[in-house]
Amino acid sequence: MINREWHLLSRPVGVPKPEDFALVEAETREPGAGEVLVRNAYLSVDPYMRGRMSDAKSYVAPFELGKVMQGGAVGEVLKSNAEGIAPGDHVLHFGGWREYATVDAKQAVKVDPAAAPLSAYLGVLGMTGLTAYAGLLRTASFKEGDSVFVSGAAGAVGSQVGQIARLKGASRVIGSAGSDEKVALLVDEYGFDAAFNYRKEPVSRQLRAAAPDGVDVYFDNVGGDHLEAAIGSLNQGGRIAVCGMISVYNNTEATPGPRNLARLIQTRGRIEGFLVGDHYDLQPQFVAEVGAWIRSGELKYRETVVEGIENNLEAFLGVLRGDNTGKMIVKL
Numbered sequence: 001m002i003n004r005e006w007h008l009l010s011r012p013v014g015v016p017k018p019e020d021f022a023l024v025e026a027e028t029r030e031p032g033a034g035e036v037l038v039r040n041a042y043l044s045v046d047p048y049m050r051g052r053m054s055d056a057k058s059y060v061a062p063f064e065l066g067k068v069m070q071g072g073a074v075g076e077v078l079k080s081n082a083e084g085i086a087p088g089d090h091v092l093h094f095g096g097w098r099e100y101a102t103v104d105a106k107q108a109v110k111v112d113p114a115a116a117p118l119s120a121y122l123g124v125l126g127m128t129g130l131t132a133y134a135g136l137l138r139t140a141s142f143k144e145g146d147s148v149f150v151s152g153a154a155g156a157v158g159s160q161v162g163q164i165a166r167l168k169g170a171s172r173v174i175g176s177a178g179s180d181e182k183v184a185l186l187v188d189e190y191g192f193d194a195a196f197n198y199r200k201e202p203v204s205r206q207l208r209a210a211a212p213d214g215v216d217v218y219f220d221n222v223g224g225d226h227l228e229a230a231i232g233s234l235n236q237g238g239r240i241a242v243c244g245m246i247s248v249y250n251n252t253e254a255t256p257g258p259r260n261l262a263r264l265i266q267t268r269g270r271i272e273g274f275l276v277g278d279h280y281d282l283q284p285q286f287v288a289e290v291g292a293w294i295r296s297g298e299l300k301y302r303e304t305v306v307e308g309i310e311n312n313l314e315a316f317l318g319v320l321r322g323d324n325t326g327k328m329i330v331k332l
Contacts, residue, residue: 001028004309005068005098012053015250015320020053021313026068029102030079036091036105037079043096043309043330044072044122045316050249059275071096072127074111074118075332085110092121099309099332116294123156123327124294124301125287127276131243132160132219133286134279137168139272140217140241144169147211149230151175151198152221154182156301156327157243159190161219163299164290166191174210176203176226178322185325189300204229214238222247228258234269242273249320302326 003026012020031037049071055062063069073096077089082105085091091108095101111121123129135157136142148165152158153175162173175186175195186195194210207215207229216238218230223245230240248255264271293299304324306315312330319328 001100002026003028003098003100006309006312007067008053008063008065008069010065011055011062012050012250016050016053016317018313023310023313028100031081031102034082034105035102036077036082036085036108038073038075038091038093038095038101038103038108039078040073040075040096040099040101040332041090042074042119042122043312043332044126045312045319045328045330046071046128047244047246047249047319049316050320069097070094072122073101074121075101080105090118092126097312116291119303119305119327119329119331120294120301122329123303124160124299125291128156128327129160129290130279130283130286131276132157132164133290134276134282135241135243135274136161136164136217136219138279138282139274140219140239142168142170142217145171146216147172147174147213147235148217148219149174149176149207149211149215149233150219150221151226151230152244152246152322153177153186153190153192153195154325155221155322156324158219158221159186159301159326160290160299162186162192163190163293165217167293167298172211172213174207174215176206176222182325185302198226202229204232207233217241219243220245224248224255228260231258231260231263231269234263234267236267236269238267238269240269240271242271246320303329305329305331307331 052063074092093103093108095103150158150161154177172193175192176198183195186192196206203225214235218240220242221244224247
């Protein structure tokens with residue numbers, strides 16, 4: 001069985017270019033003991049993958065040159081040499097960026113396509129959803145009555161953060177996005193109290209107007225001027241959860257830090273980074289609570305779907321440009 005898969009040919013400098021990658025044909029490996037062969041149905045592309053294309057020291061190993069890349073995927077089991085998983089089952093695993101994946105069954109989680117669309121297990125009920133849930137409720141120590149600011153709020157993580165905050169009793173939820181259409185989506189569909197287009201005016205000015213009484217929690221997906229603005233509007237005892245800093249991922253030179261860090265002394269504020277992998281103990285609680293909100297219609301989500309393995313790279317580059325509304329998904 002021929003398998004089309006994406007390889008990293010060279011480490012990108014600045015914005016990744018198509019010549020840094022190649023879509024190649026390879027033979028699909030038969031599953032060994034304890035393994036399953038999966039025909040992928042949906043693939044995930046995420047901002048963190050940009051970091052894995054670099055060989056700089058990080059929290060996860062870089063992609064290997066000349067080898068197939070990895071990412072979240074969900075699909076149907078074709079062959080199984082593992083107990084508890086049978087052909088016809090659907091599983092979530094990490095063998096993305098390819099049409100077929102032979103994976104260790106211990107690294108595959110069975111999912112129910114009758115309970116939710118398969119693509120949802122890569123987004124709203126998957127890693128991105130848990131990132132929003134854990135980052136807001138645990139890292140940022142959200143409590144009822146907090147005022148919350150979310151950057152990149154129309155993305156897969158940000159849109160869920162804002163809605164969870166609202167459902168948990170936030171006094172005010174503010175979001176930033178990169179277009180007027182996304183700003184309207186945040187307010188009209190996701191229930192944000194206020195939102196602004198960060199491309200129009202300085203973020204600090206727009207945030208002060210949207211949150212005149214300051215913010216208690218800032219969920220950072222962007223970094224840069226958004227982080228500086230949030231520090232400037234942070235209330236006493238405010239918390240900042242750093243999930244991502246997409247504004248600096250393609251920088252080739254050191255990025256200046258916020259110029260107002262001294263304000264954290266005045267506010268007794270806290271900045272803390274986090275990784276979703278440290279919070280999988282919350283998975284059962286997350287699935288139960290968010291799943292109920294989805295079924296009731298209280299929590300809404302969007303997906304941007306790109307079709308075909310040949311368009312996997314363009315979908316990833318689109319995430320870096322901010323082309324997506326909600327989770328970016330590749331359908332095979």
